Amino acid sequence: MAVVKCAIELEIADVIESHGSPMTLSELSSALACASSPLYRIMRFLMHRGIFKEELTAHSSLAYAQTALSRRLMRYGEHSIAAFIMLNSSSMVAHGEDAWSFLKANPAQSQLVNEAMASDARVAMPAIIHGCPEVFDGLGSLVDVGGGNGTTLQMLVKAFPWLRGIHFDLPHVVSNAVEFKGRCGFPNDKECIQILKKCSEAISEEKGKVIIVEAMIEEGKMDELSDARLALDMAMMARSYKRGQRKDIEGTGISS
Numbered sequence: 001m002a003v004v005k006c007a008i009e010l011e012i013a014d015v016i017e018s019h020g021s022p023m024t025l026s027e028l029s030s031a032l033a034c035a036s037s038p039l040y041r042i043m044r045f046l047m048h049r050g051i052f053k054e055e056l057t058a059h060s061s062l063a064y065a066q067t068a069l070s071r072r073l074m075r076y077g078e079h080s081i082a083a084f085i086m087l088n089s090s091s092m093v094a095h096g097e098d099a100w101s102f103l104k105a106n107p108a109q110s111q112l113v114n115e116a117m118a119s120d121a122r123v124a125m126p127a128i129i130h131g132c133p134e135v136f137d138g139l140g141s142l143v144d145v146g147g148g149n150g151t152t153l154q155m156l157v158k159a160f161p162w163l164r165g166i167h168f169d170l171p172h173v174v175s176n177a178v179e180f181k182g183r184c185g186f187p188n189d190k191e192c193i194q195i196l197k198k199c200s201e202a203i204s205e206e207k208g209k210v211i212i213v214e215a216m217i218e219e220g221k222m223d224e225l226s227d228a229r230l231a232l233d234m235a236m237m238a239r240s241y242k243r244g245q246r247k248d249i250e251g252t253g254i255s256s
């Protein structure tokens with residue numbers, strides 16, 4: 001994880017992408033203003049993990065090339081999950097507050113969280129839009145509860161133009177949202193249940209529905225996505241415990 005974070009911070013993928021073709025070690029090291037020896041070792045590791053690959057240039061020199069995975073490490077763009085990785089490798093600590101109060105007082109961290117959620121939405125939403133579009137049939141409006149910076153809602157109203165999107169989040173998050181304006185939201189399981197009950201009370205019985213997008217872990221059942229599901233569960237556990245609940249994870253070595 002540390003090497004991947006280093007690749008993001010150095011913007012290696014962005015530099016190769018904007019170069020437009022594979023880059024030799026000397027090209028890359030001068031573009032990044034980075035010593036070639038450690039850079040060579042970093043790239044060797046990242047290639048070994050299949051994140052970058054080696055190709056021949058037109059002059060038959062070896063050069064570093066992008067892969068679908070390395071494009072995920074670009075700082076910007078629709079394929080980027082850089083913010084998600086930076087968030088999950090950060091040592092953000094809420095110091096006894098709940099995470100959302102901490103983020104309200106720390107705009108830079110709040111922006112990182114919002115960008116991380118948005119990058120996750122850009123990966124997950126196409127699967128929902130193309131995999132189960134029927135879920136949105138017959139709906140007139142859609143409230144995204146705790147919708148972050150509005151990326152999810154923006155993608156949904158674009159894909160299903162008959163939907164009227166209502167973005168619902170904390171005021172300091174909504175004020176930095178991509179396109180929508182609204183307010184309010186939620187934190188732990190008990191409160192989630194309460195919010196979902198309220199949502200269900202608020203919607204019409206014939207046409208309304210509560211749509212939950214969640215990574216499900218079925219005990220004892222493993223598939224090719226189990227690794228991602230279990231890693232997400234660890235990230236959520238580390239990030240979402242607050243004062244009074246922290247004793248539950250103390251001693252596990254997992255920290256928020």
Ligand SMILES: C[S@@+](CC[C@H](N)C(=O)[O-])C[C@H]1O[C@@H](n2cnc3c(N)ncnc32)[C@H](O)[C@@H]1O
Pocket residue numbers: 100117118120121145146147148149152168169170173183184185186187
């Ligand atoms: C884990 S993020 C999820 C973001 C987005 N739904 C997604 O999946 O990408 C949870 C969101 O809930 C919001 N939230 C937390 N407490 C809230 C509250 N009391 N009222 C409104 N929104 C809240 C946070 O600001 C954050 O944007």
